[in-house]
Amino acid sequence: MEPEKSVRAFEPVALEAKWQERWEAEGIYRSDIDPERPKHYALTMLPYPSGDLHIGHWYAFTPSDARARFMRMRGYNVMFPLGFDAFGLPAENAAIKRNIHPKTWTFANIERMRGQIKRMGNMVDWRREAISAEPEYYRWTQWFFLQLLGADLGYRKKAAVDWCPSCNTTLAREQVIGDDRHCERCETPVIRKELAQWFFRTTRYAEELLRFEGIDWPERVRTLQERWIGRSEGAHVTFRTDQSDGSGEPLEIFTTRPDTLWGVTFMVLAPDHPLVARLMSQASDDRRAEVESYVEKALRQTDVQREAADKEKSGIFTGGYAINPVNGERIPVWTADYVLMGYGTGAIMAVPAHDQRDFEFARKYGLEIRPVIRPEGEPIVPVAEMKEAMSHDGVMVDSGPLTGTPADQAYEKVVAFLEEKGVGKRAVTFRLRDWLISRQRYWGAPIPIVYCPEHGAVPVPEDQLPVLLPDDVEWLPTGESPLKLHPTWRKTECPLCGGPAERETDTMDTFMCSSWYHLRYLSPHYSGGPFDPAEYRYWMPVDSYTGGIEHATMHLIYTRFFHKACRDIGIVQGDEPMLQVRNQGIVLGADSEKMSKSRGNVVAPDDLVDRYGADTMRAFLMFFARWEQGGPWNPRGIEGSARWLRRVWNLFLEPAEAAAEPAPEVVAGLRRKLHQTLRQVTADFEAFSFNTIVAALMELLNEMMALRTQGAASSPAWEEAKDVYVRMLAPVAPHIAEELWEEMGKREKHGSIHVQSWPAVDEEAARAEEITLVVQVNGKLRDRVTAPVGLGDEEMKERALATEGARRFLEGLTVRKVIVVPGRLVNIVAS
């Protein structure tokens, strides 16, 4: 007998192409509103059309797709859309490098990537595809800008950018290279340039963004966001500068340690603090020049460089003084690069005795150190001998009227004192800054603003949207923004007075486009608004959002801010846009390094699909690592997944050998394993535990093959097993499952496997008839016996004591205690 010759060859690549075509023709992945069924909006982060699809896209999209399919089989009306985040800097870079228009480059990439994505066999409803660079999309990005502006959440202020004086253009962070911070193209050191730019008031939602009640987001993401938002409690205290002519100006600081106010011996301002210039004006010419040069140098660094912790602190005395409001003392005011204008008030009070950073600064520049907190039960170290700041709690000393206040009351009492005297008040400060959305770029959504000499910045009326991005621009580097350079585009009329006006030539940050794309998927061609309200009511919020952890802070904070702002404006409902978030890990190269062309460790998915087919790729990506962890690509491991699917194929297609009815225990064993597997696979899909799903299906296959040699294939239970197996396989390997389903003759009757329901666990069948009774003596495994289910404790104990292993190891010992774990184990404690 040679059963193989009757089995049709397994040709996954051809089979996949066939089904993808038929699915498209049948439209089985279209998701429409169906009030009869519960909805499930499964969203995966939209890709940037960078060129070719890489393995990371497969890793992000195919397990997410498998879960979406599972949810569909569970009875949900599932929407799993995909689109492209199509604006952005890479298009401009590629355009310049290859002398091709950014638009041409972007849309050609989309075309190619769409085709590559289709090979995955995902259940994407392409009617819902949205592309952020299409006017029918960015029209609404502009509309959202206007809504936020109208709600007083947008404003314009000067902000610094990195500017290349040679290219005459703004540089993005990634275009500035090296410690001397030079331009990537011409190597000219960059300068800092202040430009008027648009911001959104994300800080207004800082407090609410810290609340995660009611949403199921990973702990990691929540922690990252909490740290990003960085809430600190403390007090604002108003000092006063002390000019030589007797005048003074208020100088506000923020402190988390108001209880140390009597220990302030100097102050430090950010180099760009407005008071620096006025304070140094009273200094000698020499000092003024020195301060000016320090400030200029400090401001040339990035915030990251300025904040580098290992860098030695530097600073300079401005020549000015301030008055401490709690004791009237006159203290020197310094400026230093480690104080940032963007955090707190851009000014700090320095308490070297109780703050390590102030301590080091004071020691370096010979400034006074004055302890005002005495730690209880610890010896007092003379100031001259102090090695570090005393940061622990203690009793307030040398603190005027508050001397003697114990640690646990100090904070409250000082705040009350400040408020009573009118020199300070309780305050909360956030690390989070307002969102700068202006980009001096061509390839983005134009900011819909017009500047009128009469009326200033005027929003473009909604009925004039979109403000179209012109195609006929000079995008090769000329030293000017293409939009500024365009001969006619910027010239327009003021919407208010009709007089000549100019358009804003900056475009929007692409995070604007991606903050609301989940809404555009609802109705990508709808022209009555950003989305069709009927679609919104049915589909939103997003039930499950998957994507990389790298978006934990920026994108995932922006999109939450956007949603909350739109909720308050009345555009959307609910407090959160995404109920559940899950992150996939990264597929590394075989050398455990990040995949990159320069390392030569890139895995090309197209080649693998050509060789193994999409189903094998899907299965392997689910199987090879924990999804949220990822890991190095094992080039040989994929063979295991390929083998598994081939074995499935053979098992289903090999004709069953004629045999007598199998023994009842064979049938029971088959059904038990089947339903136990079903139970596990169901739970694992819920939990995004994809690797154990594939393992369980492999195990079940092995069991079925073993039982077949005992005649299991001649029982009705075999048909049941095949039916359930194909259903469980369908989300993982949709093409093969469909082919087998058809082969079984079921597609004709019931339609595609992918519209079938998920089978229910037969708990009766899954229940074990017998258990393995584990016998331990003093915690060590000594024997194992099979026993019927449902034994009482006494009976288990008796059986355990009767085993040979137990008897042997209990010889000469007295049983002190017997622990019985029902249905599982008996531990005999003896000595």
Added chain:
RNA sequence: GCGAAAGUGGCGGAAUUGGUAUACGCGCUAGACUUAGGAUCUAGUCCCGAGAGAUCGGGUUGGGGGUUCGAGUCCCCCCUUUCGCACCA
């Protein structure tokens, strides 16, 4: 420095959340079928020791300590790795 996660065979990983450690797969070994095999099938594969053998004994989840009848899982200390944030006033 701070925060988060992790450390289990030669490798990727599993373990019902305190109850049989190493499921599943890769790799490897032996055999079968083959002109051939990088195809397929069968058996074996954590380490040490004893035995011809089925087996038997001991050890093992980064290291050390603890709680417990019982610890990969809980607690404490240490080491290592990855990721994130970094003078935050």
